[in-house]
Amino acid sequence: MSAPTLAGLTGAALVGLGLYGLLVHPHPLRKLLGFNLLGSGVFLLFGIIARKGAAAGFAADPVPQAMVITGIVVAFCATALSVALLLRLFEAGGAATLRPDVGRDDSD
């Protein structure tokens, strides 16, 4: 199996793992880790596409590479904003849960 295919399969597996972490793990920080794994799996899919697009003397297609760089930057910004929100939520409410306030509109 070639290196790009292997990387692509790793990416596919990471997408599943990240998705599971993001959807199932209750702690927001761990959801965020899941999101980052998911994103990085998607980027690896771009990586295999770039590598299989090697042509014209380039070892990899530059267009998907550029998109991944943009994607990594955006993912970082997203992580930073989430962390800031989470820490602020923790300070304001003393808890770090995403469960919607039970009973506010179901109390009766």
Place this chain on the structure above:
Amino acid sequence: MTEFLLGAAGFVLLTVAIGLIRVLGGPGNVDRTMAVQLLGTGGIAALLLVAAATGVRGAEDVALGLALLAAFASVAFVNSAAPEDDREAGRANE
């Protein structure tokens, strides 16, 4: 020569893997932070070996970046893991 470089990279990666198993398990957070240092050094070695063997240009800069940022991660750990009372003292001082 290529095979030798790759073999060496594989060996480094193997030691890193074994180290990771030991280190990620803890028990303390300091132990775990060592995992990052371990990979910082081991990863750079493996990276340079692989790059040399496969003829990837520009990998030296990745190695430089990794070296700086692995150190940076440790700094962040030391910084955020500073004992609470130290912080309280700081608060009182200012």
Place this chain on the structure above:
Amino acid sequence: MSVIQALDISLAVLVLAVAIWTIVSRDAFAAVVGYVAYGLLVSLVWVRLFAVDVALTEAAIGSGVTGVLLISAAVRLRGTEAAVAAEWPGAGSRVLAAALCMVVTAALAAVVLTMPDPGATLAPEAARHLAETELGNPVTAVLMAFRALDTLLEKVVLFLAVIGVWSLAADGNWGGIAGPRRATNRQGALAFLAQLLPPVGIVVAIHIVWIGANEPGGAFQGGAILAAMWMIVIMARLAEAPAIGERRLRLALVAGPAVFLAVGLMGFAVANAFLAYPAGLAKPLIVFVEVFMTLSIAVSLPMLVLGPPDRPSS
């Protein structure tokens, strides 16, 4: 099986193992450390995919700065895990969720395995027009010329992220000093490291920005390293974090997108299209824009990691 294949497979196994660790580990801090290790390993994978620019970005952002951000968050959120643990869905739900996620993975794996080789590509197009950009690095050409709008908008994303983080401040702290208060201990190894590393880091960062035009590297990777150096200095308490009301800070934050936008608008007049560069001046203009983008990145990243202002400026 050749040596390189064995190496690729063990690398993939290692990446997946660390990724699984970050999901299943009980302790949030351990998971975050696992994630930092994961980022380092993934940048190795990127080198294997001959995408050195991406490897550099992943090393700098994906594991470096993100790692620091998450490590400090994990430390500050110590003790919140026990309360949240009660919200775990039941075992049946978890198995079902895992099965559904596996379906997604299987679909993607099938796509990967049936992907044609060589696949569709824009590399020949990029190669044909590379000379017009006067650059040697095709990735930089895509980022700064062919798809310049996306890069410009990405810088606006970064700018908005800073506003988003700042907007979480308490009202009374607006304009104050970014980030939580730090103790004033100036002694020790940390301070020494913070004096030792930055000179090296600054040189490396300038090198990476400069060669970005022709070799792997560029504004973001260089800017990220500069940002890391500044953060080390702040963390070691050798310098105070800036107040977010400071004019200089604000100008530095918008310099990158603003200069990019201005040069792009200049294209209307001198190169008959928005975001076009006049012939013969493309490379100098691109480097000019990249210098300001590096500055903005080097200032934005620490703002994002430090968090909203926590106290009024004196």
Place this chain on the structure above:
Amino acid sequence: MNFLLVLSLVVPIAGALLAFGVGGRWVSRIALATMPLGLAIAVAIAAGLRPAGGSLVYLLGGWSPPLGVALRADWLSALMMVTTAVVISAIGLFARADFPAGMTETRRSFAFWILLLAVWGALNTVFLSGDLFTFYVSLELLVFVAVPLVALDGRAETLQAALRYLLFALLGSVLYLAGTGLLYGAYGTLDIGVLSGRIRGEPVTAVAVTLMTVGLMAKTALFPLYLWLPAAHAGAPAAASAVLSALVVKGSFFIIVRLWFFVMPGLAGVAAPQLLGALGAGAIVFGSLLALRQERLKLLVAYSTVAQLGYLFLAFPLALDAEAGRLIDGSALIAGLVQAASHATAKAAMFMAAGMIYVALGHDRIAALGGVVRTAPLAALVFLLAGVALIGPPTSGVYFAKTLFLRAADSTHQWWWSLVLDVGGVLTSAYLVMLVARALAPADQAAPSMAGIVSGQQPVAALALVLCSLLLGLLPWHAWLPLPLAVTTPDPLSLDALWSLVWPLLVGMALAALMGRRQNQRPLRMALWLEQADHALRQWPAAGFSLLGLTIMLGVALLLTP
């Protein structure tokens, strides 16, 4: 002429950067000064598209696709851009009182005005982009605008709502990005025009389109993926809620439209559009019934958004030409977009009215709305008119859209969608009738203590928007749309027109009486089930299952398409 496309996104973004650089009192001035400019640009672009069915193209940097990125304006872009410009300008006018420019810079007003400009730039990018990856970046721009707006008040519950929104929206973006990458890998381009010529009905297309569509549905909060919407839209300040509910969710909807109608119109098959329509129908019924069960006015309006978003997705099954086997960008799509524009104007006004009522009464508990007609007569009037606009009297955009939808349902022999439309009208009437009944009740004895005073400009801005929505049906649409359309406005005093207005109100009254909240009375068991289902769907595990299940259903539907 074509350079206007560039200006329409550059002007608001440059305004945001400038406002940030200058700071202080200038932030709101720069934002307000940008508004007439942006409005003029949007109108000029729309005017430039006047020979119906035309389009404008701008090649950025002079690079042509597939390597470069192109901006394209057509009638969809023009309609949405003008709507956005009008709504943003009205919100700007409305927000002047809530986010004043004082001598010292304040956090709320600094962030709000810059974000308002940024959301404009992001939306114009969405409407003009001809490139799938530029869509991704602009989607992210929208996230980074919307989340801080939700959290602007800084209370713990709004912070939590913002975090839930952020995480779910990020998930949506990543899924969208994955699909984009797969399409690029398969066809070597991201340009919509080039891609539509190359795309084929292969498994990779099915997987990519599934991931992208589900990601975008999560961002549009299409039922059942709305876990983040009620708390986020109800918790933000009124002006911000108006931006979020009227505009931001339309951005991701617009990209779904671009993807299905302009990238792969021939590959949608029969099952997948029906599935999208069914989710829309689910949203209409579920969202409206839940709106009836809310205790707070802003939550009611938010659930009404969940319901109204459902209408937009009826465009997919109704646009399907079964014989040709493709989605036609004809009257059903026009109906969908006019519905989007009508909802944008009416809902923005509704949130403004809810905000003014909150200020006037000091609370927004529906049970204690009595006397609002005297305390805040203008706000109550705007709210009522906005509700009427959503039901759709003959001059309104909603009526125009509904007529086209019904006509499409008729001509494609899909009677069930007409039924959905009728039920939707009845349900909308139901919560409006319930609110009117509450508002006309005598005032509470306890005098409102926290009450404030609504500034004079605010009702004017809201009223202007509501009138836009109410009169949208009278616009000479045929000048812009790609096909000749004649929706004759019936004589509003004719018996038919009156009856079509009265019967939903009557049935709505009955429903409101049955399902609404009343004191000292046990609610129907069905109402309790609904609330439990809603509560479950707003939890992460259930939302996750819905998302994964939808992914698999849509994927199977697309894979099985011949």
